[in-house]
Amino acid sequence: MRFNHLDVDEKWPLECSVCGRVLPDDTITCGNILYSPFFGDSDDWQPEAIRTIWGVDPYADFGVCEACFRGHCGAVPELTPDDWLREHLERHRKDQAEGQHQHEWVVFSTALNDGCLMLQCVECGLVGTVDDPSREEWSEAFHAPSRPYRWFDEKRVRIQGRGSFHVVRSEKNAPKCDCPTRTGNATEREYERFPAEIMAPDPALTPEDRKELTDLADLVSKSDLCGNLFLFFVRSFQDATGNEPSGAVKRIASRIAQIDRMGLHCSPFVVARVLREFAKG
Numbered sequence: 001m002r003f004n005h006l007d008v009d010e011k012w013p014l015e016c017s018v019c020g021r022v023l024p025d026d027t028i029t030c031g032n033i034l035y036s037p038f039f040g041d042s043d044d045w046q047p048e049a050i051r052t053i054w055g056v057d058p059y060a061d062f063g064v065c066e067a068c069f070r071g072h073c074g075a076v077p078e079l080t081p082d083d084w085l086r087e088h089l090e091r092h093r094k095d096q097a098e099g100q101h102q103h104e105w106v107v108f109s110t111a112l113n114d115g116c117l118m119l120q121c122v123e124c125g126l127v128g129t130v131d132d133p134s135r136e137e138w139s140e141a142f143h144a145p146s147r148p149y150r151w152f153d154e155k156r157v158r159i160q161g162r163g164s165f166h167v168v169r170s171e172k173n174a175p176k177c178d179c180p181t182r183t184g185n186a187t188e189r190e191y192e193r194f195p196a197e198i199m200a201p202d203p204a205l206t207p208e209d210r211k212e213l214t215d216l217a218d219l220v221s222k223s224d225l226c227g228n229l230f231l232f233f234v235r236s237f238q239d240a241t242g243n244e245p246s247g248a249v250k251r252i253a254s255r256i257a258q259i260d261r262m263g264l265h266c267s268p269f270v271v272a273r274v275l276r277e278f279a280k281g
Contacts, residue, residue, distance in 0.1 A: 227266030
């Protein structure tokens with residue numbers, strides 16, 4: 001299968017069908033490239049699979065950003081967008097053959113313009129919406145970005161396709177911070193918001209960067225270094241020891257701090273997971 005690649009210009013913004021990121025995006029370090037496939041006569045089954053998985057018109061709307069492509073196989077230069085797509089479609093075919101699991105739907109946000117609840121299955125990553133929430137359901141979802149919660153009425157969930165994880169299960173007995181956003185029933189939370197918005201892969205990562213990020217993740221997972229404190233810790237460590245963290249650590253620490261200031265608070269467990277996922281490249 002052949003792919004067209006387009007360097008997206010701000011005059012004609014385009015959306016990635018996989019992660020939902022709108023290009024151009026200045027936070028992406030690997031460029032604002034969008035890949036879209038050309039379907040041939042032998043690819044008749046693939047457009048419908050794409051429609052099912054990502055919920056878009058495969059001929060007119062399907063595109064994969066450079067960040068998603070590199071996040072999947074950027075560490076292996078000889079792989080192509082065709083490899084990326086074929087693996088996802090093969091996984092979908094296996095899922096269909098084995099039968100679907102029981103989705104564990106969690107409300108993690110709302111779409112204000114569309115008036116719907118945004119959900120994700122924390123097991124498989126499928127994203128869905130509830131398009132007809134009652135007034136009470138809409139009010140309850142107001143706090144979903146900071147306190148995601150389980151949704152049990154699966155019949156009302158309209159599947160939109162797979163995407164990056166925006167919500168994850170909490171880890172029992174994980175260290176907690178004392179930030180105001182974590183008070184109250186924080187210890188009872190079953191799910192936590194994951195900042196997929198800042199997880200654009202960094203193709204410039206070196207093996208040394210990956211080890212430093214992984215070591216930091218191990219440290220953070222045993223501490224109270226939440227999203228509000230992590231950047232301060234990185235800077236204080238440099239001031240106290242004279243050892244300068246890598247550029248990769250500085251970049252992800254700044255992203256964590258930025259999204260914390262925007263209201264998405266990351267617990268130490270989530271910060272550690274961000275570091276580990278970012279270390280994968």
